[in-house]
Amino acid sequence: MKKAKSFLEFYGEHNISPVRQDLSDYLKHRLRRECLYRHLGLLPSYFTGKKILEFGPGGGFNSLIIADFGPRQYTLVEGNPQGVREIKANFKKHPLLNFGRFKVVHSKVEDYSTKELFDIAICECMVPHSKNQAVILNKLDSLLLPKGVMIVTCEDEISSFYEFIKRYFAFQLVKDVVGFENKVSILVEAFERHKKTLLGSSRYTRDWVIDTFLNEAVFNPLFSIKDCLASLGKKYLVYHTSPMIFTDYRWYKSIPEDRKSFNNYVIEEFDTIRHNLFFTNKNFNKRTKIKNDKLSKLCWQARRLIYLNEMKGLDVKKSMLEVISGLISNLKDTDNDVLGSLRDIRELLKMKIQVKDISQKYPLFIKAFGKVSQYISLIKNHE
Numbered sequence: 001m002k003k004a005k006s007f008l009e010f011y012g013e014h015n016i017s018p019v020r021q022d023l024s025d026y027l028k029h030r031l032r033r034e035c036l037y038r039h040l041g042l043l044p045s046y047f048t049g050k051k052i053l054e055f056g057p058g059g060g061f062n063s064l065i066i067a068d069f070g071p072r073q074y075t076l077v078e079g080n081p082q083g084v085r086e087i088k089a090n091f092k093k094h095p096l097l098n099f100g101r102f103k104v105v106h107s108k109v110e111d112y113s114t115k116e117l118f119d120i121a122i123c124e125c126m127v128p129h130s131k132n133q134a135v136i137l138n139k140l141d142s143l144l145l146p147k148g149v150m151i152v153t154c155e156d157e158i159s160s161f162y163e164f165i166k167r168y169f170a171f172q173l174v175k176d177v178v179g180f181e182n183k184v185s186i187l188v189e190a191f192e193r194h195k196k197t198l199l200g201s202s203r204y205t206r207d208w209v210i211d212t213f214l215n216e217a218v219f220n221p222l223f224s225i226k227d228c229l230a231s232l233g234k235k236y237l238v239y240h241t242s243p244m245i246f247t248d249y250r251w252y253k254s255i256p257e258d259r260k261s262f263n264n265y266v267i268e269e270f271d272t273i274r275h276n277l278f279f280t281n282k283n284f285n286k287r288t289k290i291k292n293d294k295l296s297k298l299c300w301q302a303r304r305l306i307y308l309n310e311m312k313g314l315d316v317k318k319s320m321l322e323v324i325s326g327l328i329s330n331l332k333d334t335d336n337d338v339l340g341s342l343r344d345i346r347e348l349l350k351m352k353i354q355v356k357d358i359s360q361k362y363p364l365f366i367k368a369f370g371k372v373s374q375y376i377s378l379i380k381n382h383e
């Protein structure tokens with residue numbers, strides 16, 4: 001059976017680092033990043049004077065902002081040579097360089113070692129789809145000081161459903177096309193309007209289609225908020241998330257008295273709200289864990305079918321139509337944007353699709369995205 005490549009294999013094969021962002025309005029970029037850190041409970045001043053470690057920064061587009069916050073030291077570990085070249089180009093004139101407090105290490109995270117310990121450890125959009133999740137998390141943990149803050153990104157089968165089903169259609173459009181660049185231009189034409197519906201999206205469309213629709217690493221394991229707490233929950237306390245999906249109405253004085261640990265509180269809440277990861281900018285009432293477990297199962301089935309279609313060449317249309325009907329029934333307590341987009345998908349599944357079917361004809365499908373990535377900040381050794 002064909003095995004999915006890793007990030008580094010795929011990027012290396014094409015000499016790319018497809019995570020570049022449009023920094024023409026740098027102030028806007030900074031404001032976007034500050035919003036993320038604020039969601040995570042971290043004001044810019046929190047980074048000032050700290051020792052910071054980042055794994056998998058790509059071309060360092062986001063790292064520039066952290067560098068602007070004035071850390072005492074900032075170490076970036078990136079395994080893709082093209083990513084390292086872009087970091088160096090992006091940081092060429094950054095003042096942090098002048099003080100020797102900035103280090104770029106070209107290494108696989110798995111091979112990286114240092115005697116230093118850090119106050120903040122960041123790993124953005126890298127654990128989901130990595131083959132060595134446990135190794136990466138252990139390494140990140142081993143280099144973080146007690147009371148330090150870890151930032152990681154989670155992604156699960158519910159949050160990534162729409163990107164994945166879009167991938168199914170992307171594959172139908174390019175499976176017989178020869179040449180990487182030819183595939184990319186077809187996909188840009190087909191999906192540019194989709195991406196434009198995402199307010200604030202700053203990644204280049206070309207990079208987004210490559211990473212979302214052509215990068216095989218997406219078939220490697222996901223990493224949900226629950227997976228994150230299963231791996232780190234014994235040592236770490238959940239601090240905040242972005243989007244800010246958790247609420248805690250308890251009186252603060254009662255929390256130390258509560259026998260339920262804080263992380264368990266979060267996990268129970270997650271089970272009742274995770275359907276809200278299905279669709280961006282939409283939030284619906286809490287519902288039962290049973291319903292959400294069923295939703296998760298259907299999204300896993302869709303994922304599996306897309307894998308079988310792309311990696312094993314199986315025709316999965318009939319089974320996929322059943323999954324979509326199951327989703328329509330499971331999500332009938334949502335709204336017409338969600339249900340209409342699923343009906344669009346059902347129509348598309350019955351057709352022999354062309355680019356214009358994807359790029360123009362189905363407005364609800366075009367604007368259908370999940371809350372794909374959830375960021376989580378965690379505090380080490382909280383007890």
Ligand SMILES: C[S@@+](CC[C@H](N)C(=O)[O-])C[C@H]1O[C@@H](n2cnc3c(N)ncnc32)[C@H](O)[C@@H]1O
Nearest residue numbers: 007019056057058078079080108109124125126
């Ligand atoms: C999806 S990109 C995310 C880039 C950046 N953090 C962002 O959010 O825009 C994942 C990054 O992790 C790097 N990476 C993946 N596996 C790695 C590994 N085992 N060791 C070092 N870097 C790795 C990739 O080269 C890539 O730059």
